[in-house]
Amino acid sequence: MEITVHHYIVISCLLFIIGIFGVLTRRNLLIILMSVELMLSAANLALVAFSRFSSHLDGQVAVLFVFIIAAAEAAVGLGIVIAAFRHTSGVRVTSWKELKG
Amino acid sequence: MELIIAAIKAIVIVALILQLIPVLIWFERKGSAYIQDRRGPNRAQILGIRLGGMIHNLADVVKLFCKQDIIPTKASRIIYVVAPMIAIFVASATVGVVPFAEPLHLGGLTIPMQVADLNIGILYILGIGSLGVYGVMLGGWSSNNSYSLLGTLRASAQMVSYEIAMGLALIGLFLVTGTVRITEIVSQQTGFHWYAFTQPIAFVLFLTSLFAETNRNPFDLAEGESELVAGFHTEYSSMKFALFFMAEYAHIAVGSLIVSLLFFGGWNLPGLDFDWIRVYPEAALSMGLPALAVGAIAFGLFLCSKFRRHKYNDARDYEVLIFGVPHVLIGFLMIGATLLLHGTTLPTWVGPVLVAALQMGVVLAKTLFFCAFFIWVRWTLPRFRYDQLMDLGWKGMIPVALFNIVITSAWLVFVH
Amino acid sequence: MIEAYLFYFFAVTTVLLAVTVVVQPNPIGAAVSLVGTFFSLAALFVLLHAHFVAIMQIILYAGAIMVLFIFVIMLLNLEPEKVKLRTIAGNRLVQGSAALYLAGVIALAFFGWRQFFTQGVVANEMEGTIEAVGKLLLTDYLVPFEMTSVLLLVAIIGAVILARKPVE
Incomplete structure (x- = not known):
């Protein structure tokens, strides 16, 4: 059968849902960051699918920018993880409660 | 039909690279021996024929097969087993886009002499090469051994730093060639117009980063035979160690192939008119x-x-x-x-086939020259210290590569 | 025909590996599964004729960002956590709205797309080659391109300062 844009949208939505599920459920900060990368990849897939099925290549240029921003965000996020690990000796987000209340 | 031809090409090319490995191992042992003023291994024999040490490869294979296959108790089993597979996958997959000759025109059929003629060319090699870090990283970490972990962290930091230098050096080359397809880059290097002479800085930088990428002396503190026991493959035995070993030599062979295609004219020799x-x-x-x-x-x-x-x-x-x-x-x-x-x-098919065979021969000769160069450098230069290596990568090679890009762009704009 | 088989194969692989990322208790296992997900996504990009984006995905994501992730996991030496899959962190309001949103997205994705997408269903012939995308990047999108270099510089400085050992 013909592969249309809808197939790719379904996959993109599934990836996005799995990413959100990871962010909301896991307590390890690194796996939360990885789930955020999953969500960004879902958006990338949707962008490229739409770019293919219309007549613009702008979607693929936008994907390149998403790559660069994701790289910058991953670098800074991991720097934060290392700094937080040094000060609190844990990457469980449930144990960072000093600001609560 | 095209699928069958592509499958045959894939099998033949990968088999070719894997068959270069025993030749390299033999040359390493004999070459290093003669550099160090000794004879090298010459004892293994079959029915009295010694063949100057080539039978030692067969003896090695038998030995590595029969050794006990150990998995350390606290190692993560899946990753421990998968890491050598990643290493050899990277070395073999890189060779998929590398052309060995010009496309073969037989009657109405055009057969490109590579597995896939991608329009992203060299970027594919850069991408798959950057996956080589995983083999080293996962192998060292999953061994659950502090020496392995130290070797891993140093090796992966080194490989990632020199990937950047490699990419920047190649950008200087892309500015001059105007394309990233390897077939076209080789076709542009006719006569004496090799890119090693047009872009010497890029050539030297690329060659040096290739040494660092393959973890080869003088950048081999990942294996650090006199420092870290054996670095990231300390805990590996028998076939898994053989896979790491083979992956390193396959990586050397593929790297030499790429250098000879990009910078040394590929299948062109000055004075040889293929048409x-x-x-x-x-x-x-x-x-x-x-x-x-x-x-x-x-x-x-x-x-x-x-x-x-x-x-x-x-x-x-x-x-x-x-x-x-x-x-x-x-x-x-x-x-x-x-x-x-x-x-x-x-018959008419003899001409193209003869030309293809000749071109393959020239490419292989240049590849073997660079492999010999790798081995020669290994036994000539002392090993870098870790901080010296990082200084060279970040503070030495990246500014030089950027300088090369600026000079090349300025020349292209003002002279052309 | 063969494109349909390849699409289904890589789609299933992507989703399965993504589920493994989220469910895996061991961080290194999750990282390796994420690398596999990026590979399958690159294959899907190639099926969409976006070659440059696919190879950039492998070079940047699988080759650099995930190496950084695994580096940090090794440095911090994290141990596996027990994954409790039934609770979503937060209070009832967060859990309720998350469930509603997810149900809505699933319903839309699987059942409701025909009403919303009536055009743009047929593939066009534009190939995402490096020449085409590069030309677009350096003419129409030159200013964002230069801004991303500034962004990366800021990110480098930030990461170096954050991860530096505290000055005694």
Whole structure:
């Protein structure tokens, strides 16, 4: 059968849902960051699918920018993880409660 | 039909790279021995024939097969087993886009001499090469050994830093070639117009980063044989160690192949006109075959003249004869073929096939030259210290690569 | 025909590996599964004829960002956590709205797309080659391109300062 844009949208939505599920459920900060990368990849897939099925290549240029921003965000996020690990000796987000209340 | 041709090409090319590994291992041992003023391994034999040390590869294979396969108790089993597979996958997958000759035009069929002629060319090699870090990283971490972990962290930091230098050096090359397809880059290097002379800085930088990417001396503190036991493959035994070992040599072979294609003219030799050979294969053969025949007969007679009946008093005496007599016979066969072909016209497919074979031969010769260069440098230069290595990568090579890009762009804008 | 088989194969692989990322208790296992997900996504990009984006995905994501992730996991030497899959962190309001949103997205994706997408269903012939995308990047999108270099510089400085050892 013909592969249309809808197939790719379904996959993109599934990836996005799995990413959100990871962010909301896991307590390890690194796996939360990885789930955020999953969500960004879902958006990338949707962008490229739409770019293919219309007549613009702008979607693929936008994907390149998403790559660069994701790289910058991953670098800074991991720097934060290392700094937080040094000060609190844990990457469980449930144990960072000093600001609560 | 195309699928079958692509599958055959994939199998042949990967088999070719894997068969270069024993040659490299033999050359490493003998070459390093002669550099260090000794003889190297020459004891392994089959029925008395020693072949100058080549049988040691077979002995190694048998030994590595029969060793006990250990998995440390606290290692993560899946990652421990998968890491060597990643290493050899990277080394073999890189060779998929590398062309060995110009596309072969047979009748109506055009067969590109590579597995896939991608329009992203060299970027594919950069991408798959950056996956080589995973083999080292996962291997060292999953061994659950602090020496392995130290070796891993140093090795992966080194590989990632020198990937950047490699990419920046290649950008200087892309500015001059205007394309990233390897077939077109090689086609542009006709005559003496090799990119090693046009872009010398990029050539030197790329070669140096290739040394660092393959974890080869003088950048080999990942293996650090005198420092870290054996670095990231300390805990690996038998076939998994053999896979790491083979992956390193395959990576060297593929890296040499890429350097010879990008910078050293690939299949072009100054003075060799392939279009003429393609159209007039009879004339080319009638000139080339007698020359080769004379060379073969001379070499065969020289070998046979070295025959001394009682030098060793066993089967080794006859080794020179085993090599010399076939050379003489082949020489006579070639002269016979020349005389037979005199005056006949060959079918049209002989020209292109002859050109393809010749080009493959030139590419392989240049690859072997660079492999020998790798081995030569290994046993000549001392090893870098870790901080010296990082300084060189970040503070030395990246500014030089950027400088190269600026100079090249300025030259292109103002002179062209 | 063969494109349909390849699409289904890589789609299933992507989703399965993504689920493994989220469910895996061991961080290194999750990282390796994420690398696999990026590979399958690159294959899907190639099926969409976006070659440059696919190879950039492998070079940047699988080759650099995930190496950084695994580096940090090794440095911090994290141990596996027990994954409790039934609770979503937060109070009832967060859990309720998350469930509603997810149900809505699933319903839309699987059942409701025909009403919303009536055009742009047929593939066009534009190939995402490096020349085409590069030309677009350096003419129409030159200013964002230069801004991303500034962004990366800021990110480098930030990461170096954050991860530096505290000055005694």
